[in-house]
Amino acid sequence: AQKITQTQPGMFVQEKEAVTLDCTYDTSDPSYGLFWYKQPSSGEMIFLIYQGSYDQQNATEGRYSLNFQKARKSANLVISASQLGDSAMYFCAMREVNTGNQFYFGTGTSLTVIP
């Protein structure tokens, strides 16, 4: 089974609008972390936001917020007030504490912000 599933290969959003990028995960480890990374066309991977499995509140970092629904095993990224510079690939990732500590990545969502 896939550890991380991103079902949206491509998304479009109007500048200044909000957009939600979906991510679901699969784990039996009670202790895990969820991460979102941005990969612009230049290729580097940029860390955006983190959510811990025991966190009670949704994580927020500036215009990024993580909609964490533990029972549904989803960790959607919400970008508010989209900017042209937000156009990039976005990857959801998970790290399990008790099974190896490696990061599992989804296949990514390509976001295009339309002026």
Added chain:
Amino acid sequence: NAGVMQNPRHLVRRRGQEARLRCSPMKGHSHVYWYRQLPEEGLKFMVYLQKENIIDESGMPKERFSAEFPKEGPSILRIQQVVRGDSAAYFCASSQKQGENTEAFFGQGTRLTVV
């Protein structure tokens, strides 16, 4: 504080040659991860190392690929007798310690082209 440094950024090899990819983790980081990204795809885990130890190599092909992280110096991903299918971007990430809340910081990647 320099980030994760990977070199070279671009590497061209003929079929049958060896490719050596280097990764210097962030200062103070002792955990290194290597990932491969094929065009239009997500990141695939290859290997997780701590200083002088391979912790998890479940994503490494059984032949031609090896990785090390010596006590002194960078981590090296070595690909012997390269084939066209090895052409990809190879990313290194480092983290400070284990734990679900420890994000990985990525290098800019090495783009390997096998001709």
